[in-house]
Amino acid sequence: MVMTAEHETAPPPSDWQPRIVAFLCNWCSYTGADLAGISRIQWDPAVSILRVMCSGRMDPTFVAKAFQLGADGVIISGCHPGDCHYQEGNYKTLRRVHLLRRLVAEFGIEPERVKLVWVSASEGDRWAETANEMAEQIRKLGPLRLAS
């Protein structure tokens, strides 16, 4: 919650629904989410998927921008360690997200709003679980408002 003088806190409107942006790599996680769809496994509609070729394409700037444009949480999902289509992409992502979460926390934003997971092409159920857990987490945290 924002506590600076220019940004008084206001309770979320009662009809508030979280907005969660998910960056999924093309080769594993997006296919996994697709599988969840084909298998008719439901997941929380608060999560919107953006496909990137590799989780390593996920520039930390995208996450900051998503928050700036109104996202309440961000999921980054890639292939399991060792399985990245481009060999190293997900390891780079791992390091980026660890540092990004520290930065986000220093800005006074809960680091739980940035989630990193590994979901393979065969893990439709795991994707649905991830999305649901994150949606629940963000509902608990409430809306994110950046202090400008």
Added chain:
Amino acid sequence: MKPKLALYWASSCGGCEIAVLEIKDKILDVDAFFDVAFWPVAVDFKVKDVEAMDDGEIDLCLFNGAIRNSENAEMAELLRRKSKILVAFGSCAYEGCIPALSNTTTREATLRWIYEESPSTVNPDGVRPQLATETPVGTLRLPEFWETVRSLDQVVDVDYYVPGCPPQAHQIWGVLEAVMQILEKGLELPPKGTILGAGDRTCCDECPRERKEKKISGFVRIHQTIPDPDLCLLDQGILCMGPATRSGCGALCVAAGMPCRGCYGPPPNTKDQGTKMISALASVIDSDDPDEIDRILDGILDPVGTFYRFSMAKATLGRVQIHDARAASETAEAHA
């Protein structure tokens, strides 16, 4: 009639003013070409003289300093109105610079430290500056200190930017010379919003040190080591902002053995210096193990202060949100 030039300082250290004089005897060329209409640090014109001018009467205004109180904002608005070309000159006006680091805390915490808690302060009655004070000679007024420090373009419309803390003399002269030519020959100005007096690559591209993109297993601070004089500092585990910083200074600090702190702002096609730096650092850290990565990252003591030392007013994530109950309740009291 000579074109009119104005220089002004808002919330700044004065370094940008000195940097203008670093162009040495070229300042005489500037004086020969321009009529200096307003420059509080050097020439004795008053604000009322500016107020008396026609709108747009000043041809070029170099405005340095961030906007951190109501007076800074009033002067920004006045000089915007009176100037044809308004330049955010130096890092403070461009992106907040050192003054904007106070966006990591609250106004209340800043004032409390300055007027009560700092070791050199004796103020038993807790006297604070007031917006208006009645005295026998009338009401004395002070500007209002803002919660959040702004860059110039967050307050008024800005035509061009000159980065640097401070801008380097050869770049300042380059900009002034170009503007004088444009005004003299009636040439077309560069597109609005252009960053003048800087390069279009990164500090690393200008750096004389050899970069091997080596992987590092820990960070060291500059006073804890004697770096190799020829190798990239980041490769040696020293946090150097070079990869996330615009070229233009000639790699001054790195050539002298100090890591780049990022004063030329984010490189082209990048809006956010901090998230850019995260990408750069993720590439050099030598570990795929989450715990080991965290151990290495513990060596970065102050991520916000390091990555946004000069660009905090422009951080995509905004000012820092303060959850500290004490600061919050006192802020509320101060506003009651």
